Structure formats: C-alpha cells, structure tokens
Amino acid sequence: MKIIEINNLHVNVEGKPILRGVNLGIAPGEVHAIMGPNGSGKSTLANVLAGRPGYEIVDGELVFLGQDVAAMEPEERAQSGLFLAFQYPVEIPGVSNMEFLKGALDSLRAAREEPPLSTVEFMKRVRALAARLDLNPEFLKRGVNEGFSGGEKKRNEILQMLLLEPRLAVLDETDSGLDIDALQVVARGVNDYRDGLTAAGEMLDPGQVERAVLLITHYQRLLDHIVPDFVHVLTGGRIVESGDRTLALKLEEQGYAWLAS
Amino acid sequence: MSRGTVADTSVEALVKREYQAGFVTDIESDTLPPGLDESVIRFISQKKHEPEWLTDWRLEAYRRWLDMPHPRWAHVDFPDIDFQAISYYSAPRSSGDGPKSLDEVDPELLRTYEKLGIPLHEQEVLAGVVKDRAPGDAAGIIAGDGSAGGDRALESAPTGEAAEDAGAEGRSPNVAVDAVFDSVSIATTFKDKLRDAGVIFCSISEAVQEHPELVRQYLGSVVPAGDNFFAALNSAVYSDGSFVYVPEGVRCPMELSTYFRINAQNTGQFERTLIIAEKGAYVSYLEGCTAPMRDENQLHAAVVELIAHEDAEIKYSTVQNWYPGDAEGRGGIYNFVTKRGACLGDRAKISWTQVETGSAITWKYPSVVLRGNDSIGEFYSVALTNNRQQADTGTKMIHLGRNTRSTIISKGISAGRSNNSYRGLVRTTPTAHGARNYTQCDSLLIGTECGAHTFPYIENRCATATIEHEATTSKVSDEQLFLCQQRGIDPEKAVSMIVNGFCKEVFRELPMEFAVEAGKLLEVSLEGSVG
Numbered sequence: 002m003k004i005i006e007i008n009n010l011h012v013n014v015e016g017k018p019i020l021r022g023v024n025l026g027i028a029p030g031e032v033h034a035i036m037g038p039n040g041s042g043k044s045t046l047a048n049v050l051a052g053r054p055g056y057e058i059v060d061g062e063l064v065f066l067g068q069d070v071a072a073m074e075p076e077e078r079a080q081s082g083l084f085l086a087f088q089y090p091v092e093i094p095g096v097s098n099m100e101f102l103k104g105a106l107d108s109l110r111a112a113r114e115e116p117p118l119s120t121v122e123f124m125k126r127v128r129a130l131a132a133r134l135d136l137n138p139e140f141l142k143r144g145v146n147e148g149f150s151g152g153e154k155k156r157n158e159i160l161q162m163l164l165l166e167p168r169l170a171v172l173d174e175t176d177s178g179l180d181i182d183a184l185q186v187v188a189r190g191v192n193d194y195r196d197g198l199t200a201a202g203e204m205l206d207p208g209q210v211e212r213a214v215l216l217i218t219h220y221q222r223l224l225d226h227i228v229p230d231f232v233h234v235l236t237g238g239r240i241v242e243s244g245d246r247t248l249a250l251k252l253e254e255q256g257y258a259w260l261a262s
Numbered sequence: 263m264s265r266g267t268v269a270d271t272s273v274e275a276l277v278k279r280e281y282q283a284g285f286v287t288d289i290e291s292d293t294l295p296p297g298l299d300e301s302v303i304r305f306i307s308q309k310k311h312e313p314e315w316l317t318d319w320r321l322e323a324y325r326r327w328l329d330m331p332h333p334r335w336a337h338v339d340f341p342d343i344d345f346q347a348i349s350y351y352s353a354p355r356s357s358g359d360g361p362k363s364l365d366e367v368d369p370e371l372l373r374t375y376e377k378l379g380i381p382l383h384e385q386e387v388l389a390g391v392v393k394d395r396a397p398g399d400a401a402g403i404i405a406g407d408g409s410a411g412g413d414r415a416l417e418s419a420p421t422g423e424a425a426e427d428a429g430a431e432g433r434s435p436n437v438a439v440d441a442v443f444d445s446v447s448i449a450t451t452f453k454d455k456l457r458d459a460g461v462i463f464c465s466i467s468e469a470v471q472e473h474p475e476l477v478r479q480y481l482g483s484v485v486p487a488g489d490n491f492f493a494a495l496n497s498a499v500y501s502d503g504s505f506v507y508v509p510e511g512v513r514c515p516m517e518l519s520t521y522f523r524i525n526a527q528n529t530g531q532f533e534r535t536l537i538i539a540e541k542g543a544y545v546s547y548l549e550g551c552t553a554p555m556r557d558e559n560q561l562h563a564a565v566v567e568l569i570a571h572e573d574a575e576i577k578y579s580t581v582q583n584w585y586p587g588d589a590e591g592r593g594g595i596y597n598f599v600t601k602r603g604a605c606l607g608d609r610a611k612i613s614w615t616q617v618e619t620g621s622a623i624t625w626k627y628p629s630v631v632l633r634g635n636d637s638i639g640e641f642y643s644v645a646l647t648n649n650r651q652q653a654d655t656g657t658k659m660i661h662l663g664r665n666t667r668s669t670i671i672s673k674g675i676s677a678g679r680s681n682n683s684y685r686g687l688v689r690t691t692p693t694a695h696g697a698r699n700y701t702q703c704d705s706l707l708i709g710t711e712c713g714a715h716t717f718p719y720i721e722n723r724c725a726t727a728t729i730e731h732e733a734t735t736s737k738v739s740d741e742q743l744f745l746c747q748q749r750g751i752d753p754e755k756a757v758s759m760i761v762n763g764f765c766k767e768v769f770r771e772l773p774m775e776f777a778v779e780a781g782k783l784l785e786v787s788l789e790g791s792v793g
C-alpha cells in the first residue's frame with residue numbers, strides 16, 4: 002500500500018484554481034522532492050494535504066494510508082500520521098513549547114488509545130531530540146516559536162516531526178533560512194526519520210519502517226544531503242516533469258524555462 | 263461540489279456553550295414577595311434577630327439609596343432594572359434560623375453542592391474538588407509555566423499528575439467552606455478546627471449575634487453604606503454572607519472559602535462579606551458562585567470589605583461562574599459588586615485575584631486603599647466573555663501611605679459577540695512619597711465580532727511616585743489554530759491552551775486547587791467559541 006496517493010487533484014483557493022490535476026503516489030521508505038517556481042502551488046499542495054481550511058477540493062482524490070481523507074478534519078489527519086512542517090511556523094505566545102509538545106503528543110496518543118507518556122519519559126525524549134538538533138534546552142520553556150530565529154523555528158519543526166513519529170512528513174521549504182551547519186542538522190534529522198529513528202532514540206528494523214517524506218524545496222543543495230528517490234516539478238498547478246535526482250541538477254543549471262507549463 | 267472541503271474551523275464560528283451549573287434545586291423555600299420598602303428591610307432585619315443599630319443602619323442606607331440615580335457610566339448595556347420586581351429574601355424552608363451542624367442540613371442541599379463539586383463533608387472537601395478532574399486538564403496551566411517556573415515547570419508536569427497526586431495522597435483537607443444558598447448561609451465546615459486556632463469563620467448573620475462588637479466596628483468601615491448605588495442597596499437588604507476574623511499573629515491554618523448559589527427565581531442575592539486580619543495575621547479566602555439557567559436576569563449585588571492591620575495579609579480569590587445567559591443573551595446574572603480592602607497598618611498587604619467567566623454583566627472593581635506605609639495592593643484578573651456577555655471590570659489602587667506599592671495584572675478575553683472592558687484607577691495623594699504602581703493590561707480576542715476596551719485612569723498628585731502602564735491586544739489567529747490542529751490538537755483544546763497560556767500570570771496567584779478549577783472553567787466557558 003502506498004503511504005499517500007493523490008489522484009487528479011484540483012484545488013481552488015478563494016474560487017481561483019490553484020492545483021489543476023495533480024497526480025502523485027508515495028510508497029513507504031521513499032523520499033519525493035517537489036520543486037517549482039514561486040507561486041506554482043507547492044505550499045497549496047502541502048496545505049491541502051494537511052486539511053487547512055480555505056482550500057477547496059473541487060475534484061480528485063486524496064488517499065492517505067488507504068483512506069480517503071479529503072473530508073477529515075486537520076487534527077484527524079494528524080492523528081492518523083500526517084505531519085506538515087510549515088514554511089512559516091507561527092508563534093503562539095504564552096503557550097510554552099513544552100506544554101504544546103506534550104499537548105500534541107498526548108492528543109496523538111489518545112487517538113491511538115495509548116496513555117499519555119509519563120512526564121519523565123516525555124522530558125527525556127524531548128531533551129534528547131533537542132540535543133540532536135542542536136537546540137538549547139532553554140527553548141523548551143519559551144512560547145511556541147516565540148522569538149525564535151528563522152533557523153530555530155525550522156529545527157523546532159523537525160524536532161516535532163521526530164517526537165510525533167508520523168507516517169508521512171511533508172516538509173515545506175524546511176531548508177530555507179538555514180545556515181550551512183543548520184542545514185546539515187536538519188538534513189540529518191530528516192534522514193534519521195526516514196531510516197526509522199524513534200522518539201525514544203532507537204532505530205526501527207529496516208523492514209519495519211513505514212515512513213515517507215515529501216520535500217518541498219527550491220534548492221538542489223538540500224538534495225545533496227537528503228537524497229530523494231524522485232524529483233517532481235510543479236508549475237501552473239500540475240506536475241509537469243518527474244525524474245530522479247539528476248532532474249534537480251538540471252533545474253539548477255537551466256531553471257524552469259525549458260519546461261512546458 | 264465542495265466534497266472535500268473541511269468544515270470551517272476558523273476562529274469565527276461561535277455558537278453554543280454549555281453551562282454545567284445550570285440546574286435548579288427543587289426545594290421548598292420561604293420567599294418574600296417581590297418589592298422593596300422599609301417593611302421589607304425591617305422584615306429581613308427581624309428575621310435575623312438583629313440589634314437595633316443594625317436595623318437603623320440598613321434603613322439609613324435605604325433612604326440614601328432612594329435618592330441615588332442608577333449609575334450608567336460603565337461600558338455595559340442593559341435595560342433598567344425594576345427593583346420592585348425582585349424578591350429580597352429567599353431561604354430554604356428547612357434552614358430555619360441559620361446554619362447548623364452538617365447532619366442537620368437538608369440532604370437535597372448537600373446534594374446540590376455535591377453536584378457543583380463542593381462537597382460539604384469535611385473529610386472530603388479537597389479530595390472532592392480535585393478528584394474528578396480529567397488528567398491533563400488544568401494542572402499544567404500553573405505547572406507548565408513557561409517563563410519563571412523553568413525546569414520546575416517542565417519536570418513537575420503539564421499533565422495533571424500533580425492534581426492526581428494531591429487526591430491520591432489524601433492530603434489533609436485544607437479548605438473550610440461556608441455555603442450560602444439564596445439568602446442564607448446553610449453550613450460552615452471546619453468551624454471547630456478554626457476555633458482552636460482562634461479564627462472566626464461563620465456567616466455574617468451569626469457574627470452579628472456572636473460577635474456584635476466586631477461587626478459594628480468594621481461593617482461599612484471600608485465601603486460606607488452610601489458609597490454607591492449598589493452598595494447602598496446591599497447595605498439596606500443584604501441577607502447573609504461570610505465573616506472572617508483572624509486574631510493578631512495568627513496564620514489561618516486552612517484556606518477559607520464561601521460558595522454562593524442563587525437558586526430561587528426572581529430573587530436577588532445581596533451578600534455581605536467582612537474579613538478582618540489583625541496585626542501580623544494571614545488569611546487566604548476564596549469565593550465561588552453559580553446559579554441555575556433562567557430566562558430572566560437576576561441581580562447579584564454584593565459588598566466585600568477587607569481590613570488588614572499592620573503586617574497582616576489577606577489574599578482574596580474569586581472564581582465567578584454565575585449563569586452567563588444563553589447564546590442570544592437571554593437571562594444571566596447581573597453581577598454588580600463592590601469590593602474594597604483597606605491596608606490600615608504599615609506593611610499590610612491585600613491581594614485580589616479574580617477569574618470572572620460567568621454573569622451576563624460583570625461590573626466590579628476590587629480595590630485597595632493603601633493607608634499604611636509600605637503597604638501593598640495587588641489585583642490579578644482574568645475576565646472572559648463569550649456570546650453576549652459584557653464585563654466592565656478592573657480595580658482602584660489608592661495610594662496614601664509612603665512607599666506603598668501596587669501591581670495590576672489584567673487579562674481580558676473576548677469571544678463571540680461579547681464586550682470586555684478593563685477600567686482601572688491609580689491614584690496617589692501628596693502623602694504617598696515613593697509610591698509605585700505597575701499596571702499590565704492584556705486583551706485577547708477570539709473571533710472578529712467581540713470587543714476589548716481599556717480605560718486606565720491615572721491621578722498622580724505625588725511627585726516622587728512612579729506609575730507604569732503597559733497594554734497589549736492580541737488575537738487567536740486561524741494560523742495558530744491550524745498549527746495546533748496539524749499537531750493533532752482539536753480546536754477547542756487549542757483555544758483553551760492558548761487562553762490558559764495567556765492567563766498564566768494570574769492563575770499562578772490562585773491557590774493550587776482553585777487554579778485547577780479555574781482552568782477547567784475557562785475551557786467550559788469557551789465551549790463553542792470555535793466551531
């Protein structure tokens with residue numbers, strides 16, 4: 002079974018067609034990269050997968066883990082294992098990161114009928130992940146994304162991904178705004194995720210990892226660190242070209258002009 | 263067509279809310295017919311076997327009230343109140359002349375308080391308040407403190423485990439309760455234990471009988487009978503309330519709490535609370551309130567007076583959850599209250615903490631008169647309005663003594679089509695050398711149809727005083743909600759998390775047990791504020 006299957010997806014935003022027939026399937030273990038010019042609909046695709054209000058599916062199917070999720074609430078999709086790392090993570094002043102992470106994890110666990118983690122175990126996991134992502138543990142006490150630098154916000158997204166252990170991670174330009182070291186840290190986090198790193202710090206057996214990554218990026222250099230299985234080009238609301246990682250290199254050299262849109 | 267469109271979970275959609283304390287207790291009561299004249303006042307006074315001076319005091323208040331115009335300056339809107347349509351006295355028939363021992367209280371009344379989460383059995387008081395909280399609800403609100411709590415907050419857990427522990431260990435009960443049902447006090451718990459410590463905690467009616475000299479000395483000393491329209495009315499017709507006296511040097515061994523319940527129809531509740539802390543004494547007191555859901559508005563006009571002598575401290579907390587009316591604004595309590603404390607002695611301290619979630623209209627300004635040198639006044643407030651609720655609340659800090667200090671932290675949350683105003687006065691007189699005030703006033707909007715307003719008044723007549731005022735307004739945004747949802751948190755939980763985060767600084771001032779209660783209450787009050 003595919004992790005996700007997107008069939009002939011048409012999406013309007015404020016009555017305007019933005020996605021115009023997207024087809025994409027991602028199997029377990031795969032990393033797909035989506036590239037494309039500004040305004041081509043990449044974030045729209047990410048948002049509609051996550052169920053953001055205001056994105057109207059006018060046609061097509063969105064099948065996640067064998068289930069049509071088009072009518073599901075965003076939190077239900079999250080609870081069934083869909084994770085979106087935001088292009089622009091929003092701040093929630095007053096709610097500490099720690100509370101937020103615990104609230105999120107408890108909700109996901111409750112949806113799976115698992116009891117909440119003990120605070121001690123929870124803290125252990127979060128601290129270990131923070132260290133892995135080079136985040137100062139102080140950040141856990143601050144408001145969600147409050148006063149974080151651009152790079153810290155992105156690393157915080159990756160921390161959430163590793164903590165929440167989704168089945169599909171959609172990363173919307175998680176590489177933008179990162180310095181060289183941070184880019185490597187983030188890339189390592191994504192690779193760890195793909196390879197089956199659990200929030201408890203263990204590695205799943207390779208045969209058991211049922212995870213996939215959809216990576217939205219403008220830069221081929223990210224793909225030096227996270228090697229994609231497929232690269233797709235989205236322009237004008239459609240995937241107009243797909244290939245392996247060499248496609249990204251070609252785009253880097255030649256831009257998007259040579260592609261029919 | 264829009265087969266795949268997700269239901270609108272934007273912050274906009276505001277609809278229903280459920281009020282859980284809205285049931286009516288079916289109990290026989292003795293209720294005066296509606297109407298107000300001198301004979302009603304004499305009736306109440308007689309019913310309570312009051313001494314003549316008190317009857318006269320009431321009548322004097324009544325006469326002054328007759329000459330006062332109904333005040334209209336608050337930023338709230340409501341039709342004229344027909345004071346002749348209200349009944350001024352209602353008592354459960356079984357209550358006889360006043361509170362008695364718990365065994366004698368009508369079981370129906372005990373069940374009422376039980377249902378409200380306020381069991382009056384002495385052993386169970388605390389366990390009962392904490393026990394039936396779902397884990398993970400509210401303890402985190404205080405424990406999960408992001409800024410100051412630091413690692414304590416992280417380790418000690420945003421999960422409600424703290425609350426569970428408290429229940430499990432069966433920590434010795436440390437809350438004494440006075441339960442006021444309509445016009446009378448029906449029971450006061452832990453009286454003996456308090457008496458051993460020298461603390462008097464009883465209904466004010468009882469205090470008039472048992473300690474008339476104290477009542478006479480202090481009643482009306484902070485809020486004079488003619489202070490304002492509603493205080494005058496209260497002075498004329500108040501029927502019961504709580505009385506606390508903590509003698510010199512005594513630290514009250516437990517939290518004191520009064521639980522007010524309006525049950526009867528067409529009745530007003532006019533309670534009177536008087537708390538006196540002698541030199542070096544300490545007391546922490548909490549009041550809670552609920553009322554059944556009724557279509558017509560009911561008036562609640564209370565007066566609270568606090569007196570703190572030298573080095574004394576009074577901590578007064580309120581969790582106000584009167585029936586707020588329905589989504590269309592029908593019914594609900596008019597909560598028009600005068601609360602004032604006087605720091606009479608040097609280094610006295612009075613601290614008001616309030617969590618106001620109920621009432622159709624809330625109109626109150628718990629204040630402190632800082633007379634003693636180095637005395638301290640504090641006001642921590644969370645006022646939440648939803649649907650058609652209106653709140654105009656704040657404080658007055660009157661600095662008279664040298665180096666007096668006051669802190670005002672106000673958190674206003676507006677949802678639905680409600681209106682929420684902060685109104686605060688900081689005044690320093692020329693004698694208040696070195697006085698300091700810090701005011702912080704934050705508003706949080708949920709949705710686009712509600713209003714938040716701030717009316718700070720500063721009257722500084724002392725050159726050496728320092729007065730600081732900060733104000734912010736923010737909104738719960740769709741983006742914030744979506745972030746929470748994307749992480750698996752449903753929108754109502756998300757709003758309550760955001761609101762609780764916003765209120766943190768105030769919640770941490772509440773006694774632990776009540777902070778849990780307050781967090782829970784906010785959550786319920788916000789129900790339906792996202793759809």
Ligand SMILES: Nc1ncnc2c1ncn2[C@@H]1O[C@H](COP(=O)(O)OP(=O)(O)OP(=O)(O)O)[C@@H](O)[C@H]1O
Pocket residue numbers: 014015019037038039040041042043044045046055088
């Ligand atoms: N909420 C919205 N309201 C109106 N238009 C929108 C909205 N969201 C997206 N759009 C429009 O849809 C188109 C696609 O936007 P989208 O954010 O998906 O592009 P993108 O490929 O992610 O671009 P970038 O590379 O700049 O991030 C743009 O023209 C954008 O203006």
Ligand SMILES: [Mg+2]
Pocket residue numbers: 043044045088173
């Ligand atoms: Mg984008």
